[in-house]
Amino acid sequence: MPELPEAETIRRQLEREVLGATIARVKLHHPRTWRYHHSATDLRRMVQRRRIVRVGRRGKAPYLSLDGATPTTLIFRLGMTGMLRVEEAGEKKASHTAAVLGLEDGREVRFLDMRTFGALIARRGHDVETMPDFADYGPEPLSETFTLDYLREAFAGRRAKLQDVLMNQHVIAGIGKIYADEICFRAGLRPGRRAGGLTGPMRARLWSAIREVLGEGIECGGSSARDRAYLDLFGEQGEFQERMCVYQRTGEPCRRCGEPVRRTRLPGGRGMHWCPECQR
DNA sequence: AGTTGGACCTGACTGC
DNA sequence: TGCAGTCAGGTCCAAC
Numbered sequence: 001m002p003e004l005p006e007a008e009t010i011r012r013q014l015e016r017e018v019l020g021a022t023i024a025r026v027k028l029h030h031p032r033t034w035r036y037h038h039s040a041t042d043l044r045r046m047v048q049r050r051r052i053v054r055v056g057r058r059g060k061a062p063y064l065s066l067d068g069a070t071p072t073t074l075i076f077r078l079g080m081t082g083m084l085r086v087e088e089a090g091e092k093k094a095s096h097t098a099a100v101l102g103l104e105d106g107r108e109v110r111f112l113d114m115r116t117f118g119a120l121i122a123r124r125g126h127d128v129e130t131m132p133d134f135a136d137y138g139p140e141p142l143s144e145t146f147t148l149d150y151l152r153e154a155f156a157g158r159r160a161k162l163q164d165v166l167m168n169q170h171v172i173a174g175i176g177k178i179y180a181d182e183i184c185f186r187a188g189l190r191p192g193r194r195a196g197g198l199t200g201p202m203r204a205r206l207w208s209a210i211r212e213v214l215g216e217g218i219e220c221g222g223s224s225a226r227d228r229a230y231l232d233l234f235g236e237q238g239e240f241q242e243r244m245c246v247y248q249r250t251g252e253p254c255r256r257c258g259e260p261v262r263r264t265r266l267p268g269g270r271g272m273h274w275c276p277e278c279q280r
Numbered sequence: 281a282g283t284t285g286g287a288c289c290t291g292a293c294t295g296c
Numbered sequence: 297t298g299c300a301g302t303c304a305g306g307t308c309c310a311a312c
Binding site for chain 3: 001002003060077078079080081082115117118167169176177178270271
């Protein structure tokens with residue numbers, strides 16, 4: 001599923017492909033894609049006939065900064081199955097094409113979204129930190145604002161599970177289930193333990209693991225673990241799944257100690273993958 | 281405020 | 297073969 005490394009891969013590819021291009025027209029095919037707007041027309045008007053002056057990302061969401069009389073930002077909420085493609089206008093559209101941005105040069109940015117958890121959101125202005133989507137977001141884990149001190153303060157008193165807190169976008173932006181499992185493995189910590197109970201050395205290991213694992217995810221161009229998983233702007237798979245140690249490896253030997261990887265699913269909760277030997 | 285659990289979706293897979 | 301049930305897990309929202 002698209003998490004920070006996948007979103008960053010998309011951002012980098014988009015930057016190369018469409019920075020400076022002008023969006024000539026917008027076609028919205030699925031009503032859930034514009035559900036954050038009063039109407040499809042409202043969203044279309046905010047985005048059409050504008051030039052892309054910056055390609056950014058906050059957490060799991062790539063976005064386009066658009067110029068014009070009123071500066072505007074177009075945010076891509078990818079949800080579970082949202083994907084972006086850049087293709088020639090004549091090329092056959094994939095099924096589940098939810099929206100299309102037609103560029104002046106004849107290419108299209110296509111938004112695919114099988115489960116329609118994703119959305120396109122246009123906001124006035126260019127400062128995403130003040131937008132309701134991101135105002136309460138935690139720091140970018142690969143930026144300088146994400147320090148060990150921040151991690152200590154943000155985790156203090158937290159009774160929720162480590163996995164849940166890692167995935168909480170208000171604590172740290174950009175981590176989802178796949179990378180949460182892999183980060184916990186790298187840090188040698190069980191995803192089910194309470195986040196507030198970590199010792200100083202544990203937090204230091206976790207801090208390093210977050211940055212290492214997400215950095216490697218980006219180097220690999222993201223992960224395409226499942227059948228219908230993430231593909232990049234050109235329909236290509238990422239490679240991080242080949243490096244994964246626990247996610248979706250239930251019963252397979254731990255890459256470090258050989259013990260079978262365990263999967264725990266609490267009633268009502270998400271599944272957690274972890275090594276009972278390597279993680280405490 | 282923090283935490284939990286359900287709802288939103290569709291397609292692949294499982295078991296009878 | 298068919299068909300109900302389960303699972304995938306990002307985000308929002310209601311309830312404690």
